[in-house]
Amino acid sequence: MNVSRRDFLTAAGLSAASLALGACDSSGPKRAESLLMRAEAANRRVEGALFRHTSMDHAPKGAVASGDEFPSYFVSDVVPVWDTAAQGAWRLEVGGMVRTPLSLSLDDLMKLERRTQRVNHYCVEGWTAVAEWSGVPLRTVLDLAGVDRAAKVVDFESFDDDYHESWDLESALHPQTLVAYAKDGKLLTPAYGAPARIHSPVKLGYKNTKYLTRIRLITDPNGGYWTDRGYEWYGGN
Amino acid sequence: MPRHHWIVRLTHWVNVLALGIMIGSGLRIFNAYPGFARPGGTFCCYPFEGKSIPSVVIFGGWLAGARHWHFAMMWLLIANGLLYMGYVYLRGAWRDLVPRRNDPRDVWAMLRFYLGLDREHPRQGKHNAMQRGAYFAMPWVAALTVTSGLAIWKPVTLGPLTDALGGYQWARYWHFLSMLALVVLALGHVFMVISVDPWSLRSMITGGWSERFSPEARNARPFVHLWPRRGSVAHPTATAPAAADVPEAP
Numbered sequence: 139m140n141v142s143r144r145d146f147l148t149a150a151g152l153s154a155a156s157l158a159l160g161a162c163d164s165s166g167p168k169r170a171e172s173l174l175m176r177a178e179a180a181n182r183r184v185e186g187a188l189f190r191h192t193s194m195d196h197a198p199k200g201a202v203a204s205g206d207e208f209p210s211y212f213v214s215d216v217v218p219v220w221d222t223a224a225q226g227a228w229r230l231e232v233g234g235m236v237r238t239p240l241s242l243s244l245d246d247l248m249k250l251e252r253r254t255q256r257v258n259h260y261c262v263e264g265w266t267a268v269a270e271w272s273g274v275p276l277r278t279v280l281d282l283a284g285v286d287r288a289a290k291v292v293d294f295e296s297f298d299d300d301y302h303e304s305w306d307l308e309s310a311l312h313p314q315t316l317v318a319y320a321k322d323g324k325l326l327t328p329a330y331g332a333p334a335r336i337h338s339p340v341k342l343g344y345k346n347t348k349y350l351t352r353i354r355l356i357t358d359p360n361g362g363y364w365t366d367r368g369y370e371w372y373g374g375n
Numbered sequence: 376m377p378r379h380h381w382i383v384r385l386t387h388w389v390n391v392l393a394l395g396i397m398i399g400s401g402l403r404i405f406n407a408y409p410g411f412a413r414p415g416g417t418f419c420c421y422p423f424e425g426k427s428i429p430s431v432v433i434f435g436g437w438l439a440g441a442r443h444w445h446f447a448m449m450w451l452l453i454a455n456g457l458l459y460m461g462y463v464y465l466r467g468a469w470r471d472l473v474p475r476r477n478d479p480r481d482v483w484a485m486l487r488f489y490l491g492l493d494r495e496h497p498r499q500g501k502h503n504a505m506q507r508g509a510y511f512a513m514p515w516v517a518a519l520t521v522t523s524g525l526a527i528w529k530p531v532t533l534g535p536l537t538d539a540l541g542g543y544q545w546a547r548y549w550h551f552l553s554m555l556a557l558v559v560l561a562l563g564h565v566f567m568v569i570s571v572d573p574w575s576l577r578s579m580i581t582g583g584w585s586e587r588f589s590p591e592a593r594n595a596r597p598f599v600h601l602w603p604r605r606g607s608v609a610h611p612t613a614t615a616p617a618a619a620d621v622p623e624a625p
Binding site: 165258262368 | 403404405407408410413414415416430431433434435436437438439440442443444446447450527529530531532533534542543544547
């Protein structure tokens with residue numbers, strides 16, 4: 139991170155001024171924004187450097203699964219439901235920078251290695267909820283497709299309007315990152331992203347694209363629905 | 376020689392800025408889900424579950440904005456704290472801050488004086504016993520706030536840390552409890568500065584200080600004797616050994 143003395147003093151002075159003016163939920167001085175963005179970029183590097191595939195999440199002992207109280211949201215006007223009659227059978231496309239592009243049905247996914255894990259779901263708002271997720275480790279799917287060495291980012295697209303979120307490849311390859319098709323032992327319902335979604339405790343909830351349609355390997359971060367609205371791109375736990 | 380080294384003065388005011396922004400933005404983040412219960416669950420011990428923190432004390436504008444401030448300013452807070460602690464440790468300034476064996480008794484003596492039960496300000500060194508307690512506690516409480524903050528920022532990557540604090544939920548409790556303790560310490564500190572020793576603002580800005588203006592010389596208690604005694608040079612009893620200085624029998 140390259141912060142000049144002038145930038146630093148400007149930001150320090152401006153934030154002191156904004157503090158003196160009273161907080162009142164101000165978003166702070168406009169000129170501090172570039173400094174905040176640079177701090178975010180630096181944090182992204184710190185988070186990437188600390189990230190380990192051996193760091194595993196586990197639900198706390200004795201924690202009760204949230205079940206139907208598990209919060210859910212979507213960005214379309216109504217809960218997105220895949221319409222087989224109109225859109226044909228649902229399939230998951232894996233493409234972009236891969237040797238073998240894939241098109242997988244739900245049955246195909248369920249025939250692959252299955253992982254079931256009882257983990258936390260970390261929301262950006264600060265709450266957590268526990269559920270048992272079942273699905274294919276994303277790594278298994280990506281190994282099947284053969285990821286190009288130059289690919290660094292994975293973009294997860296959905297049929298929930300224009301919702302998508304892109305991730306660093308390392309987080310996508312974490313053993314707890316699933317293409318999940320079941321929650322608490324039952325196939326996903328539309329509220330939780332049926333027929334399949336990304337779920338991983340290593341990313342905040344908003345990074346876990348529901349209503350998954352396509353996994354695309356690319357070279358550079360491609361933002362995402364919430365990322366484009368100002369939330370952190372990395373959004374990792 | 377200045378009463379406070381420039382590193383102490385600098386880190387003090389940077390701390391005001393960094394801690395202020397951390398608390399304001401932290402409460403703004405909290406307002407996105409203003410409670411401690413898991414969705415569908417309950418929490419025993421927070422009476423304002425589900426109620427937003429008033430906007431006068433929050434900062435950041437919206438959840439993402441507050442998060443950006445929080446995760447940027449934390450590095451300033453950490454660097455500033457390490458600089459201060461490094462100075463205090465290496466230059467021996469901790470001697471004025473570490474509580475002493477007699478401090479519980481001396482705190483009681485200060486309280487008796489502040490409550491008007493004793494007429495004369497107890498003898499003290501650089502700080503009185505209550506100050507030592509507060510100034511000594513502040514960095515350790517802040518260290519807990521920072522540690523628990525890191526634990527809820529990276530609960531998977533820093534899993535062992537989060538587990539050591541009792542898991543994500545507990546780390547969140549620690550984060551808020553220690554923050555609340557910092558707020559109480561800071562408000563008490565500001566109240567005492569205003570009501571007992573506004574002259575200390577000068578020593579915390581320029582480092583300048585004179586014995587005549589010390590609370591001990593003024594015999595100052597909250598809102599009493601803010602101005603130095605006419606013609607006084609030091610505490611009138613300063614030459615006579617006070618009871619507190621007589622060694623105790625073993």
